[in-house]
Amino acid sequence: MSDKHMSSQFDADLNLVSSKVLEMGGLVEAQITRAMHALNDFDIEIADQVIAAEETLNTMEITIDEECSNIIARRQPAARDLRLLLAISKTITNLERAGDEADKIAKRVKRLAEDGSSRTVNIAEIKLSGEMAATILRRALDAFARLDTVAAAQIVRDDKAIDEEFRAFVRKLVTYMMEDPRTISAGLEYLFIAKAIERIGDHAKNIAEFIIYIVKGTDVRHKSRDALEREALS
Amino acid sequence: MSDKHMSSQFDADLNLVSSKVLEMGGLVEAQITRAMHALNDFDIEIADQVIAAEETLNTMEITIDEECSNIIARRQPAARDLRLLLAISKTITNLERAGDEADKIAKRVKRLAEDGSSRTVNIAEIKLSGEMAATILRRALDAFARLDTVAAAQIVRDDKAIDEEFRAFVRKLVTYMMEDPRTISAGLEYLFIAKAIERIGDHAKNIAEFIIYIVKGTDVRHKSRDALEREALS
Structure with a gap:
């Protein structure tokens, strides 16, 4: 995963921490998929599973972050190795937040299912964007594993x-609510679910930007999509 | 701002980067206050000022982050100095995001003002929470400047x-919208404004947690309020 180092123990440290990031990412991805499954079937049991697993992600974030700072203190890395460790520290914050959003979705699904007002709104866009968000996060993790800047640039675009x-969903929701004000309460629950999915996409995008930073040494956050792409392909 | 170091140049580096964080924080605070002012008066000009200043915060985030990694690579700090630098790197992400939220508020104020549908909803709760968010962020920055863990714990509580x-605002909004469906469109704009303010409070809370991490060396993210307080006061 990195260039030549002074010690192979250092390589082992970096590989271990990187593999933990991927493990954490896999769990977040599973949480999102489960939350969308719970939404699709109004399945309270699955929603509860998502909520129960949230704690594990919190612990993973803190553990990995501690390992990153231990490695920095012990090995005093520079250049790309230091960038990798700093980027991991930020990547896991994004992963934990994406997991938080899955948890929020699960909680709102429970509320909707318990209220029984659940089937009043057509949520095709939410389901579609939920799938897109899970996919984009998986691609971000794959790109991280291979430090693939070309894939990273495509993720930012997607x-x-x-x-x-x-x-599009917000616009549709306004129409729904105006036509039938009884859908307002459920509509707002769906709005927050849609917002949570949009945030998951943002976290995947942030992770993709860190990949470009690790490899190219350029911080592409806040850059235009075109500038970012030039950097990734350079 | 820190214990004994090998070199006073190192102290100077740390002080400089810390003062830049406070400068950035001051700008974010001003952005929030201006965004709330724009909301209060439906002042498009002030909203435009907020939107124009957003770029500066992006640049500040990238510059400070670069300085942090340069100092780590050059000085190879350990213990509290390393924690300070790692925490600064995460603090500025939270500051930049809080600034993003001010920008989002300004954009929605513009849309509301231009639609003319602006005065249909009583937004007392939004104004109150906007003031609370600006205050809590200022207190987080003060606590950061003094590395005051007791103040930090109080911020998390607040x-x-x-x-x-x-x-409370979301509940009120549902009632409004159901009573008069013509308020739905503006209502959703206000909902996103309220959500942005809530996020600013979260960012201030995150910054407060980093202060405890710097001083105590304990990562208190995801801990219960009581456990966090015990840590801060220990």
Whole structure:
């Protein structure tokens, strides 16, 4: 995963911490998929599973972060190795937040299912964007594992589609609510679910930007999509 | 701001980067206050000022982050100095995000003002929570400047009040919208404004947690309020 180091123990440290990031990412991805499954079937049991697993992600974030700072203190890395460790520290924050969003979705699904007002709104856009968000996160983790900047640039581009799906859903929701004000309460629950999915896409995009930073040494956050792409392909 | 170091140049580096964090924080605070001012008066000009200043915060985040990694690579700090630098790197992400939320508020204020549908909803809770969010962020920055863990613990506690204000507003909004469906479109704009303010409170809370991490060396993220307080006061 990295260039030549002074010690192979250092390589082993970096590989171990990287593999933990991927493990954490796999769990977040599973949480999102389960939350969308719970939404689809109004399955309270699955929603409860998502909520119960949230704690594990919190612990993983803290453990990995501690290992990153231990490695920095012990090995005093520079250049790309230091960038990798700093980027991991931020990547796991994004992963934990994406997991938080899955937890929020699960909680709202429970509320909707318990209220029984659950089937009043057509949520095709939410389901679609939920799948897109899970996919984009998986691709971000794959790109991280291979430090693939080309894939990372494409992820930043694709996050735009999730944002557009979100806006389309909000517009549709306004129409629904105006036509039948009884849908308002459930509609707002769905709005927050859609917002949570949009946030997951943002976290995947952030992770993709860190990949470019690790490999190229350029911080591409806040850059235009075109500038970012030039950097990734350079 | 820190214990004994090998070199006073190192102290100077740390002080400089810390002062830049406070400068950035001051700008974020001003952005929030201006965004709330724009909301209060439906002042498009002030909203535009907020939107124009957003770019500066992006640049500040990237510059400070670069300085942090440069100092780590050059000085190879350990213990509290390393924690300070790692915490600064995460603090500025939270500051930048809080600034993003001010930008989002300004954009929605513009849309509301341009639609003319602006005065249909009583937004007392939003104004109150906006003031609370600006205050809590200022207190987080003060606590950071003094590395005051007791103040930090109180900030984490007080963020709860902002969250409660947000939930109260959502409940009120549902009633409004059901009584008069013509308020739905504007209502959703206000909902996102309220959500943005709630997020600003979360960012201030995150910054407060990093202060405890710097001083005590314990990562208190995801801990219960009571456990966090014990840590801060220990």
